[in-house]
Amino acid sequence: MRRVTRFLFKALLGFIGLSLALVLLFKFVPVPVTATMVMDGNGITKDWTSLSNIDRNMARAVIASEDGKFCSHDGFDREAIEKAIENNSRGGRIKGGSTISQQTAKNVFLWQGGGYFRKGLEAYFTVLIEKIWGKRRIMEVYLNVAETGIGTYGVEAGAHRYFGRSAASLTPLEAGRMAVALPLPKQRSVKNPTGWLRRHGNSIAARVGVVRRDALDSCIYE
Template sequence: MAILGFVFLSFVLVIFYKWVPVPITATMILDEEVWEHGLSKDWESLDSIDRNLVSAVIAAEDGKFCSHNGFDAEAIAKAAARNAQGGRIRGGSTITQQTAKNVFLWQGGGYFRKGIEAWFAFLIEQIWGKQRIMEVYLNVAETGIATYGAEAGAQRYFGHSAARLPQSEAARMAAALPLPKQRPVVNPTGFTRRYANTISARMGVVRRDGLDSCVYD
């Protein structure tokens, strides 16, 4: 009975958020910086977010975003192989999986959460589609200290809207996404600077090969 209730509720939530902006997430609620500094976020439609940022996050996070069904088997297998060798645990999550986690679940590992994440990733691929997944991802991803979403991040770092992000700014935001509290977006140095330059170069491949075409069909 509990399982049926969970399945029903998950369908309701996914269908609801297909049309309605996500007001808040567990990640935001559990973020200590939000309680200390106040939450900074501003929902924007995909049309109001520069295509450079879409290209940048695909280049950085999920080059197969437009071709997979929510899961990248090759990336998962590589992550599993690296993790088997010990050291820092690495993931093979797609943008779809990250969106499912960010909207419906909590941060942190564990097979139980990953299993639920896979279920929600499957649902949003089927019900939302790629454009909505990207729109939600760019609005709920943590982009800085107590800062969530592309618009709030652009305003925080560059003092202007996410509707106009030059390639260099988009690449720096994407480079910081995995660890936005630790990686500087303004005047980055070391790894973050090199990674942003790599993302900037990959963005050309994303455009040339149409790796973002499902977002702009």
């Protein structure tokens, strides 16, 4: 029993040390590849781009679409989590309460899918990147590793795929349509959306101005 305890303790220390080393490394170095990319049978198209070379409309669009409290929470939107739990307990379509910070932690260090174990690791890495990276770096990494289409990762590759130009120049409408496709990039059309997806993209495009006006992106663009 003592040997097992010693082994588990060493394994835990090793995991903590490795995770801290990776988080510190990726604070400065572009994330080369993720588990999601490796397991994608459609190949990988990506082009790491610094946040300063990504149109501000894009960051504002994902804040408007996915995480309006990005600049004010500590990595977890507890109100959104409570609402998601309440909604899911009633049945129907499952909704999540994940923040951009949580999604970044999952995308970079973990794998897709649910389960309490993975969610626990996600929370652990979320705390680390909030403390070590800060909001601006979290947004930069998120916009570079998020899946933006079939075999396409990051908004730079997505902008070239859908609009034929760099992410440095995106209109609010283009950014909004990319943002609403992020939860289901293999299924949601960016270039020629119809119905609800088109209306939702238009709505997010309009809210880009609200994010700018209300300084909901102040932690990124001071």
